[in-house]
Amino acid sequence: MASTSTSPRPARPRSPRTGPAGHGSADLADRLHSAAIHLLRRLRREDDASGLPAPQLSALSVLVFGGGPITLGELAKAEQVRPPTISKLIVELEQRGLVEREADSADRRVVRVHATARGVKVLQEGRQRRVAALVSSLAALSMRDRALLARSLPVLERIARGAGHD
Amino acid sequence: MASTSTSPRPARPRSPRTGPAGHGSADLADRLHSAAIHLLRRLRREDDASGLPAPQLSALSVLVFGGGPITLGELAKAEQVRPPTISKLIVELEQRGLVEREADSADRRVVRVHATARGVKVLQEGRQRRVAALVSSLAALSMRDRALLARSLPVLERIARGAGHD
DNA sequence: ATCAGATAGTTACCTTAGCTAACTAATAAT
DNA sequence: ATTATTAGTTAGCTAAGGTAACTATCTGAT
Numbered sequence: 001m002a003s004t005s006t007s008p009r010p011a012r013p014r015s016p017r018t019g020p021a022g023h024g025s026a027d028l029a030d031r032l033h034s035a036a037i038h039l040l041r042r043l044r045r046e047d048d049a050s051g052l053p054a055p056q057l058s059a060l061s062v063l064v065f066g067g068g069p070i071t072l073g074e075l076a077k078a079e080q081v082r083p084p085t086i087s088k089l090i091v092e093l094e095q096r097g098l099v100e101r102e103a104d105s106a107d108r109r110v111v112r113v114h115a116t117a118r119g120v121k122v123l124q125e126g127r128q129r130r131v132a133a134l135v136s137s138l139a140a141l142s143m144r145d146r147a148l149l150a151r152s153l154p155v156l157e158r159i160a161r162g163a164g165h166d
Numbered sequence: 167m168a169s170t171s172t173s174p175r176p177a178r179p180r181s182p183r184t185g186p187a188g189h190g191s192a193d194l195a196d197r198l199h200s201a202a203i204h205l206l207r208r209l210r211r212e213d214d215a216s217g218l219p220a221p222q223l224s225a226l227s228v229l230v231f232g233g234g235p236i237t238l239g240e241l242a243k244a245e246q247v248r249p250p251t252i253s254k255l256i257v258e259l260e261q262r263g264l265v266e267r268e269a270d271s272a273d274r275r276v277v278r279v280h281a282t283a284r285g286v287k288v289l290q291e292g293r294q295r296r297v298a299a300l301v302s303s304l305a306a307l308s309m310r311d312r313a314l315l316a317r318s319l320p321v322l323e324r325i326a327r328g329a330g331h332d
Numbered sequence: 333a334t335c336a337g338a339t340a341g342t343t344a345c346c347t348t349a350g351c352t353a354a355c356t357a358a359t360a361a362t
Numbered sequence: 363a364t365t366a367t368t369a370g371t372t373a374g375c376t377a378a379g380g381t382a383a384c385t386a387t388c389t390g391a392t
Contacts, residue, residue: 025300025301025304025305025312026294026297026301028304028312028315028316028319029297029300029301029304030293030297031319031323032205032300032315032319032322033205033206033209033220033296033297033300034224034227034323034326035319035322035323035326036202036205036206036209036326037206037220037221037224037326038245038246038323038326038327039198039199039202039322039325039326040199040202040203040206041245041246041247041349041350042246042326042327042328043199043202044349044350044351045350045351053376053377053378054199054203054378055203055377055378055379056377058200058203061200071340071341072340072341073339073340073341079204079207080204080207080208080211081207081378081379081380082379082380082381083340083341083342084341084342084343084344084379084380084381085378085379085380086341087341087342087343088342088377088378088379089377089378091342092377107339107340107387107388108386108387108388109339109340109341109386109387109388110339110340110341110387111340111341127192127196128192130199131192131195131196131199133328134191134195134198134199134325135191135192135195137324137325137328137329138191138194138195138325139191140329141321141324141325145321146191146194148314148317148318148321149194149198149318149321149322150194151314151318152314152315152317152318153194153197153198153201155307155311155314155315156198156201156205156315157197157200157201157204158303158307159205159300159303159304159307160200160201160202160203160204160205160208161204161208162208162299162303163303163306207378207379210378210379210380211379211380219347219348219349220349221348221349221350222348237369237370238369238370239368239369239370247349247350247351248350248351248352249369249370249371250350250351250352250370250371250372250373251349251350251351252370253370253371253372254348254349254350254371255348255349257371258348273358273359273368273369274357274358274359275357275358275359275368275369275370276358276368276369276370277369277370
């Protein structure tokens with residue numbers, strides 16, 4: 001059957017809730033919100049098969065691909081969470097042997113963290129495991145839909161980061 | 167400056183992590199995952215300003231827009247979570263006076279829930295509050311980007327629901 | 333040189349979301 | 363009637379997120 005993507009929106013696609021009006025930024029925002037919730041719920045379940053929880057994976061990937069050790073404060077900012085949240089998160093990653101702390105010689109308040117070799121390995125494996133289900137969904141899409149998604153991702157990423165916010 | 171959206175992807179848009187290769191379904195999945203995490207984190211913070219937590223809002227909106235009372239099992243399925251999760255969630259919504267249970271006369275095992283008048287009201291207010299920040303981000307997008315996002319949403323929704331999964 | 337303020341993290345404590353396992357209660361099947 | 367199945371709940375776990383209050387260090391005035 002025809003993919004739903006190319007038609008702009010057939011009244012109410014299939015979601016049980018489309019919001020009040022059905023068009024405009026509010027509706028868009030609402031559906032985006034809902035889609036994000038369900039996407040993450042789905043990924044969380046897949047990932048429980050021995051992967052890392054999503055926030056830990058996310059933080060670890062900052063460490064691995066961010067190039068070099070960074071401070072907890074920088075990490076908190078990158079991950080858009082409060083210091084205590086990062087603090088705990090790092091403790092857990094540390095207990096799993098995936099990251100290590102290093103002291104800053106100049107300023108002894110700051111703590112820098114970097115991924116261990118095992119952290120890098122686990123990240124890559126976990127990433128694969130986690131996205132495997134997504135990949136199969138993506139593979140099931142038509143080329144057009146996949147291309148559409150790929151093109152809209154930068155936009156998505158910008159608003160996820162809070163562009164146009166303050 | 168030019169919006170980043172229309173160009174497919176300028177090497178590394180601005181995210182500190184783009185993944186290993188930088189193309190293919192795995193990369194797409196990875197970035198989608200990351201975007202969803204950050205989007206929800208952002209919304210959670212906005213919403214704490216007196217709104218409901220995201221999962222509660224999501225469940226409530228199923229009740230409000232789903233048309234008529236539904237059983238906990240159906241709700242669990244709609245929300246893609248396990249029964250105990252829904253059970254607790256409903257308890258909380260109930261304590262806030264936003265939903266009510268009703269017994270099924272035919273089968274006394276099942277519990278149906280429906281939103282109260284207050285539930286409907288709170289949903290609408292909460293929804294507005296929650297998406298307000300998103301709306302402002304969306305409003306800051308170019309028309310092209312917004313249209314792009316709108317077109318890709320049905321695809322996003324499908325994969326969020328697990329299409330092509332099993 | 334000291335002492336007030338700012339900054340980086342941590343600790344303690346709370347709420348919520350999600351899960352599995354084990355349970356109760358009710359219905360369906362043999 | 364007994365057994366099996368189904369709907370929800372309870373108990374107990376892990377983890378993410380937050381605020382408030384704390385320690386430790388650094389910076390800047392005086």
